[in-house]
Amino acid sequence: MFQGVLEDRKEIAVKRLAKTSTQGVQEFINEVISISKLQHRNLVKLLGYCIEGAEKMLIYEYMPNKGLDSYIFDKTQSGLLDWPARYNIINGIARGLLYLHQDSRLRIIHRDLKVSIILLDKNMKSKISDFGTARSFDGNQTEANTNRVVGT
Secondary structure (H helix, E strand, C coil), X not given: CEEEECXXXXXXXXXXXXXXXXXXXXXXXXXXXXXXXXXXXXXXXXXEEXXXXXXXXXXXXXXXXXXXXXXXXXXXXXXXXXHHHHHHHHHHHHHHHHHHHHHCCCEEECCCCCHHHEEECCCCCEEECCCCCCEEECCCCCCCCCCCCCCC
């Protein structure tokens, strides 16, 4: 991830996929389509993308407090999360998942949810990111089988 600033002084995060990335063009396009159709306060907002030759980039809203993993797995940072803050983070994750699974026009199963992709904004509000392995389902579907193992 890279940090940038647009002309209007808006901070952005740029996710540049390595040319040797195992995420192929299909997963990249899937991420762009999935997240561009979803709008919820607990999902990271996609601002733009670029595909040029082997170069693939996603432009997101900037999350100054980075990933939840940087707080949970660091003893110093962990002390900054009191129980009300932890509750609010968990509640935000749950709201984001509820939106994905039930309330959005698309029904989305994330398939790679982990603490490193739960990002925290300037107010420590949690937002789910990284929809490269997400899968959408029909509005009436309540279960599905997947044919390939994904995620970490």
